Amino acid sequence: QSVLAYKRPIKSSKPCKRLVLYYHDILFNGTNTGNATSARAANATKLGDFTFGMLVVFDDPMTKDHHLLSPPVARAQGFYFYDMKSTYNAWFAYTLIFNSTKHKGTLNIMGADMMMEETRDLSVVGGTGDFFMARGIATFRTDTFQGADYFRLQMDIKLYECY
Amino acid sequence: QSVLAYKRPIKSSKPCKRLVLYYHDILFNGTNTGNATSARAANATKLGDFTFGMLVVFDDPMTKDHHLLSPPVARAQGFYFYDMKSTYNAWFAYTLIFNSTKHKGTLNIMGADMMMEETRDLSVVGGTGDFFMARGIATFRTDTFQGADYFRLQMDIKLYECY
């Protein structure tokens, strides 16, 4: 952790740090062990037609552009589940793990992913390493949603509390 | 997000914002699709007699008084699970979603719900929109607990960091 840990006050809505990354999720279907990055830990319930209650654990690559095969700059490890009976809607909690020459550390994020909205904001609730004690907002935008098999989110991460 | 994002220092234990809301949870029993607001994503384990490990995903209405049929002022989306072998005791993580003329935005909350205590405090760990970067305490009080089928909690949400 930094020895320079003075907290910079928030003077405006300008982030003290911003990262735009792409999240790629390939669900395990029983045979794609090589490619899959996530798997159902709990199956959908029968409440409605939108996989209410299906809970997915993931270890997903994060890239700087929207190509799945670009070199990952971070991993996203955590889970999401679907939670509406009338439409697809999800809830996420996860950690972004950076381990490169550019960034070492983690960001912890949680919040609702209202998939029907063009953008939706989740909370960055903490950070470690280079992101020691950070807080901010992660804005999700669906980049592609190919059913349950593959989807891609743009995550626009804006930190407003940096140390 | 607000362009006036100066952080107000905490000068006392007086909240900068307070909301008292009621949370209504109706568990899916296989046939009540119309009324149900939550469903078991994972069944109880056999550790003890208090549904240890049962995990419930919810999309629950939040009302200003304790009537289930009052107009919701927010939704609570997230999950809880039971986690004691000797009594009913739960753990929550969820998002309050406001989308009205009065409030637009979310609050993210997590913590232990020690059901045997008259009141218990959870953490408001972040917020978005009108609640940009908020932090605080959510105090739970059980208003009614009709077994697993229906329960109602009063949530007294006190924000101590506002922007």
Place this chain on the structure above:
Amino acid sequence: QSVLAYKRPIKSSKPCKRLVLYYHDILFNGTNTGNATSARAANATKLGDFTFGMLVVFDDPMTKDHHLLSPPVARAQGFYFYDMKSTYNAWFAYTLIFNSTKHKGTLNIMGADMMMEETRDLSVVGGTGDFFMARGIATFRTDTFQGADYFRLQMDIKLYECY
């Protein structure tokens, strides 16, 4: 909650409060109801060989030294799950509950537990009672890992925001 709620600024990387505690987890195997402190809410998936997706709910004792039978000074209630297909790796969210003459209150913690690292940092994202509105870092170190049956973690909890 404290009536003296002035927030102390972070002047350096010195924590305003530090607690070193040991976490003991004994997984329920179907017969050890008396000793078990946790149970599988979701079984492992077939993605890889490292119990990817296995989700465990726990109510674990926290002690000041590494003896399982020392008097607990807190409880840890929450969950973890395994989330890598190539090695053991976990993700935690939980509450430390203190209810003694020394401390009354809770700390809420979440983050990645990269088990292959000697130490790893999670975020303390909030607190209540004596730990009103606290934030900080919880550093995990594996003290012993006897397969899934019993493991023990040292948790070095450093608070950098105290009130």
